Amino acid sequence: MKIFFKYIYGLLLVLIIGVFILDTVYTAAFHTGFARNKTQYAVQLKESHIDYIFLGSSRVENHIDCELITELTGKSCLNLGLQGSRVNDSASLLQILKDNDISYKKVFYQLDYSVNSDGFSPAFLSSLMPFVNDDNVKINLLSKLELTKSTKLPFLQYATNDKIVGFREVILQYYGKPSRQDLTNGYDGRDGIGVDIKGELPSSIKENNSGILWMQELEPKNLVFFTAPYCKEAINRDLMIKDLKDKYPSVTSFINIFDDKEMYFADCGYLNNKGAKSFTRILTQDLLLN
Amino acid sequence: MLFNSIEFLIFLPLCFILYWFVVNRNLKLQNALILVASYFFYGWWDYRFLGLIAFSTIIDYSLGIAINKSEIKSSKKWLLFISLVVNLSLLGFFKYFNFFIDSWIDAFNSLGYEMQASTLNIILPVGISFYTFQTLSYTIDVYREKLEPSKNLINFAAYVAFFPQLVAGPIERATNLLPQFSKKRIFNEEQAISGINLILWGLFQKVVIADSCAPYVNSIFDTYESMNSLSLILGAVYFAFQIYGDFAGYSNIAIGTARLLGFDLMRNFNYPYFSRDMAEFWRRWHISLSTWFRDYLYIPLGGSRGSKWMQLRNVFIIFMVSGLWHGANWTFVFWGFLHALFFIPILLLDKNRNNLDQVAQGKILPSLKEFFQMTVTFLLACIAWVFFRASNIAEAFQYLKNIITDTGFKIQYLNIERYNIEMLLILFIFIMYEWFHREEEHPFNGRLKWLKIGTVILMLLTLGVYSNHQDFIYFQF
Structure with a gap:
């Protein structure tokens, strides 16, 4: 059996060397390359000032045009809305910004039925993986992420999250291909006008969401909640907003502002480009200028 | 348990160590370990169907001995018939019941007769097509007197449930795999x-x-x-x-x-x-299935003997049955039918062994x-x-x-x-x-x-x- 075990050791040696080399190459790519997603952008932001920061799901990413806000107010703005994200993802981004000594005037969070689920989105956790072993990632973020010890193993976090931080992304990082989104703005508008749009919302809202509590803990004073529009056809819309206001009394609702403007909707939950710009103007007027 | 999973990465070395370092001196214990490991491997996916494998194993083990013992040709035939019916019924029920009911209703409805029937919520046991064919090959080979029946239930059960090939083949012939369970195994580095x-x-x-x-x-x-x-x-x-x-x-x-x-x-x-060419393709693709169909269906149907029409008929039968073996959907049958079509020119020009x-x-x-x-x-x-x-x-x-x-x-x-x-x-x-x-x-x-x-x-x-x-x-x- 000696030869067999020697062979196995040989294979393991090749594997271990490969794992260490790749871990080094991958980690370097995400740390030295241009930011290609919002998590990487937030991690790379250091000691600067942004007046208005918008957090939330795709209903922030698709609705808040920061360039327009800057034009209207003369203040800097960053949209960190992430498609398919959960509240904890936004809280993590806020934690990262705080840890990176980013100062701001106000943080806005778009509140809707997404507060009904806790935890993190897999895509966000994947995008965070290259940075979880960084010295500057503070222990309070790591403790909230509840990561297993396996992230300490070299390369494993890249292999198991290969869709977001795999080989393809590493090549694009080294190649220097920019993100298709302008990350300094973060807005990504939708095209088209929805035809015969329908939707359904939950009628009740959960009271305590760990991500909301985390954000409130991080920013007790300047955290502003708002709700972006939904189409008037959305079933349970009024019930949901009533419950949302009961549970989160400080929320400013824009849920029905476009009930007579069907051409502003790409579908029931999303405004199109024209609608988003109009909404951004209204929000700026109501929350930032008044 | 999937081969490309962490569980298997732990399971295989553990089996290897127990097999070569703990029970290596005793063939019976080695076979028993394989059996236990195989049932564990399968049960990891769904333990409820372990009973099905055990049932199939006991039936074919008993029928194999009975076929061998029987000296009357007609009773041998009956015993083989029972094995075929039991195995194919299990396969038919779990894999094809809903398909045939649906196809039957569709056929009636297309003729203008309104017919409604409800199908059952049947879970397909993983690997059933593979181990059914494996046990079938055993009873057929015993019947054909190509193989002595196994007198050791542990060995036979380990042959049926052998975990490396239990759920997706290769579909092993009893004549090749079963005797290996009776031979003393010495570790071979190469x-x-x-x-x-x-x-x-x-x-x-x-x-x-x-x-x-x-x-x-x-x-x-x-x-x-x-x-x-x-x-x-x-x-x-x-x-x-x-x-x-x-x-x-x-x-x-x-x-x-x-x-x-x-x-x-x-x-x-x-x-x-x-x-x-397509003949060569079928000598190289899923060899264990194509040779199974060749030995247990194509040749008994007459194979390449007889007229060209008979040969063509046999080719269409085995390809379409092979398609149906893959799944309960007409797409698979049509896939087999297409391969039979591709075979026609090769067969007509006698180029199938080119x-x-x-x-x-x-x-x-x-x-x-x-x-x-x-x-x-x-x-x-x-x-x-x-x-x-x-x-x-x-x-x-x-x-x-x-x-x-x-x-x-x-x-x-x-x-x-x-x-x-x-x-x-x-x-x-x-x-x-x-x-x-x-x-x-x-x-x-x-x-x-x-x-x-x-x-x-x-x-x-x-x-x-x-x-x-x-x-x-x-x-x-």
Whole structure:
């Protein structure tokens, strides 16, 4: 059996060397390359000032045009809305910004039925993986992420999250291909006008969401909640907003502002480009200028 | 338990250590360990169906002894008949009950008779088609007096449930595998190392090739109506490599795992996409199934004896039954029917045994003629794969029609946010690996062996799909 075990050791040696080399190459790519997603952008932001920061799901990413806000107010703005994200993802981004000594005037969070689920989105956790072993990632973020010890193993976090931080992304990082989104703005508008749009919302809202509590803990004073529009056809819309206001009394609702403007909707939950710009103007007027 | 899972990574070394270091002096204990490990392996997926394997095992074990003991030809026949009915009924119920009910209702409704019936919520036990065929081969061979029946229930149960090949083959013949359970096993370094190499190559085929193709295939087939000709052609090509990587990968891991335990299983794939005609393709694709059908269906039907019409009839029967074996859907039957059609010219021209050797043997490159033959054979296989992958026959025809009518040859950016060029590059590397090692069972030989191993390990790490790994396609069969 000696030869067999020697062979196995040989294979393991090749594997271990490969794992260490790749871990080094991958980690370097995400740390030295241009930011290609919002998590990487937030991690790379250091000691600067942004007046208005918008957090939330795709209903922030698709609705808040920061360039327009800057034009209207003369203040800097960053949209960190992430498609398919959960509240904890936004809280993590806020934690990262705080840890990176980013100062701001106000943080806005778009509140809707997404507060009904806790935890993190897999895509966000994947995008965070290259940075979880960084010295500057503070222990309070790591403790909230509840990561297993396996992230300490070299390369494993890249292999198991290969869709977001795999080989393809590493090549694009080294190649220097920019993100298709302008990350300094973060807005990504939708095209088209929805035809015969329908939707359904939950009628009740959960009271305590760990991500909301985390954000409130991080920013007790300047955290502003708002709700972006939904189409008037959305079933349970009024019930949901009533419950949302009961549970989160400080929320400013824009849920029905476009009930007579069907051409502003790409579908029931999303405004199109024209609608988003109009909404951004209204929000700026109501929350930032008044 | 999947071969490409963490659980198996723990399970296999544990089995290996117990097998060669704890019970190595006692053959009975070794076989008992294999049996327990196999039931554990299967039970990890769904323990409820262990009873089904045990039932099938006891029935065929008893019938094998009874057939052997019986001296009257007619009672031997009856006993074999019971075995066939029991095994095929189990397979028929779990796999085809709903299909036949649905097809029956559709047929009546199409004739204008309103008919309604409810189907049952039946879960398909993983690997049922594989182990049923394996137990069937046992009773048939005992009946044909090609094999002495097993007198040891543990050995026989271990043969039926042998975990490396239990859920997706190769479908072993009792004449090859069963006697190996009665022989004392001595650790053979060369056999074990070749087993490890096969496992490594099988993992590469599955995790890098098949699982990388999967999102492309899903994306193209799911939105085939908006795809242009080039994307549709690529979709069929990707599926050809997905199913090959998936199934050949599984088979190689199975054969490699068996070798680690001192067993030799039959080869299941022999570089089928380097075939020069369809007859050669079927000598190289899913060899354990095609030879099973040859021995237990084609030859009893008359095989290549008799008139051309009889031969054609037999070819159509075995291909269509083989299609149905793959799944309870008319798409599989049509896939078999197409392969039978492709076989007609070969059979009529008596060319079915033309290409028995390896293509371009001893040469680096094939001749132009060989290259053309391989391309045509591959394209025919791809056309048939469209039916295999599509949800129904009409969709498959529409898919093929769109290839011809769309005539768009601009590379499309797929909704999985991937470019075709990335996948084509991976496939090119894979084809080169296979081409230059087509006379060996895996590429890890020769002077550059460690370089090749290192490259494959690097590709496994970088190009392997681990975040959303796919089940093996052949599990559903």
